[in-house]
Amino acid sequence: MKKVLIATEKPFSQVAVDEIRIIVEEAGYELALLEKYKSEGELLEAVADADALIVRSDKVTAKVLEAAKNLKIVVRAGAGYDNLDLDACNAKDVVAMNTPGQNANAVAELVFGMMIYGIRKQFSGASGSELRGKSLGIHAYGNVGYYVGKIAEGFGMKVYAYDPYVGSDRMQSHGVEPMNSVEELYRTCEFVSLHIPANDITRDSINKSLLSMMPQGAVLINTARKEVIHETELLELMGEREDFMYLSDIAPSNAAEFQEKFPGRVFFTPKKMGAQTEEANINAGMAAARQIVSYFLTGEETHRVNR
Ligand code: 3PG
Numbered sequence: 001m002k003k004v005l006i007a008t009e010k011p012f013s014q015v016a017v018d019e020i021r022i023i024v025e026e027a028g029y030e031l032a033l034l035e036k037y038k039s040e041g042e043l044l045e046a047v048a049d050a051d052a053l054i055v056r057s058d059k060v061t062a063k064v065l066e067a068a069k070n071l072k073i074v075v076r077a078g079a080g081y082d083n084l085d086l087d088a089c090n091a092k093d094v095v096a097m098n099t100p101g102q103n104a105n106a107v108a109e110l111v112f113g114m115m116i117y118g119i120r121k122q123f124s125g126a127s128g129s130e131l132r133g134k135s136l137g138i139h140a141y142g143n144v145g146y147y148v149g150k151i152a153e154g155f156g157m158k159v160y161a162y163d164p165y166v167g168s169d170r171m172q173s174h175g176v177e178p179m180n181s182v183e184e185l186y187r188t189c190e191f192v193s194l195h196i197p198a199n200d201i202t203r204d205s206i207n208k209s210l211l212s213m214m215p216q217g218a219v220l221i222n223t224a225r226k227e228v229i230h231e232t233e234l235l236e237l238m239g240e241r242e243d244f245m246y247l248s249d250i251a252p253s254n255a256a257e258f259q260e261k262f263p264g265r266v267f268f269t270p271k272k273m274g275a276q277t278e279e280a281n282i283n284a285g286m287a288a289a290r291q292i293v294s295y296f297l298t299g300e301e302t303h304r305v306n307r
Contacts (some may be wrong), residue, residue: 002029003070004081004292005050006285007043009058011035012077012273019052021287027296033089041066047071052292054285055083057272062088073295077284078103078275079143080225082198086306091221095295096306099287101143103280107223107249108147111193114221114247130219132156137189138176140196141166141199144223148193149176185215198225203286208233211244222248223274238262248306249274265276 006017017033024031034046040063047053047068053060054075064073064090073095076084081098089096112131120128136152139143141163152159153175162178162185168178179185186192188302192214196202207230211220217242222229231252238244238258244265251268252258258266275284294300 002051002296003030003049004029004052004054004289005033005034005046006041006054007034007037007046007058008035008056010054010276010287012281013144013278015278016285019282020285020289022122022137023286025295029293029296033045044105052296053062054128054288057083059083061088062091065089065092065094068092068094073097073292075099075288075291081195081289082225082227083194084305089306092305094234095175095301095304097291097295097301097303098305099284099291100303102284102287103275103277104143105147106277106280107144107276108151108269109224110249111144111148111221112151113265114249114269115191115219118219118221118245118247122264122267124264131191131259134158134191135160135189135215137161137185137192139163139182139192139194140177140224141171143196145193145195148195149174157191160185182210183213186210187215189221190215190217191219193221194224194228196224196228198227204228204230206230206234211237212241214244214248217243219245219247222246223251224250226250226252238265269293 021031025137036211037043043064044067047064049070050068051070053071054077056077060074062085071094075097077099079100080096084096086096134157136157136159138148138161140160160179161171162182171178205230231254233288247267249269250272255268
């Protein structure tokens with residue numbers, strides 16, 4: 001009998017696990033669960049006899065793949081797959097997939113939660129400001145970017161986006177104004193919400209020269225990855241610009257320094273929680289389980305991210 005392992009340091013909701021179990025068991029496979037593990041050792045032990053693996057941001061390294069002798073497929077239940085070592089997957093003939101779009105609305109809603117929290121002075125009771133009429137720049141117009149734009153419309157914001165991989169027609173048909181360059185986006189927008197993946201091109205790309213272009217009262221919202229931020233340059237910029245606010249769902253490496261130097265101008269969630277809703281867990285978890293079953297039954301490879 002095939003064994004599907006869910007290995008999640010940050011667990012899915014119980015209802016999501018129950019739904020995954022139904023899909024896996026109906027296909028005649030066994031479901032195993034490793035949650036809130038504290039060491040890589042626990043993961044190495046759990047993957048030893050797994051045929052399929054479902055993870056979230058859990059690191060699937062060459063070592064993990066080496067330990068997973070029976071593994072044929074790993075599905076990252078979520079969008080960003082920078083936690084999967086794709087070269088190692090290729091070397092071991094393991095199919096790697098993600099579940100794009102399934103948790104996008106959850107992340108987009110958190111963007112607004114954080115923006116309001118930030119500009120309402122962290123609910124301290126002090127006088128803040130409003131979103132209505134403000135300019136919002138969506139940096140990368142994928143699934144999350146799309147939902148951010150839709151919600152922003154309800155808030156009465158002016159919405160702009162930059163994404164070299166998405167046609168301007170698509171943005172325009174959603175009422176979003178396409179920008180020709182990343183610089184134009186940052187120059188135009190008081191709020192910029194990041195939705196770029198972490199990779200060799202984007203790493204440290206959100207730097208001082210780009211951020212300094214933002215207008216007075218700038219707010220940068222990061223629900224993407226901390227690696228895309230040039231943290232030392234952001235620290236420097238915030239030291240020079242008292243109007244600049246940074247709200248992030250992923251605390252920077254030097255979070256304490258940011259918090260100490262810029263109280264009221266930074267906010268970091270204690271643990272990445274953009275996709276941490278029951279709905280997103282169910283959607284992404286069920287999609288992952290279905291993709292595994294389809295792959296085993298028919299060889300279906302939609303959403304494969306390695307070759
Ligand atoms: C994603 O890439 O899908 C999000 O960052 C969510 O990640 P998580 O599953 O670790 O919450």
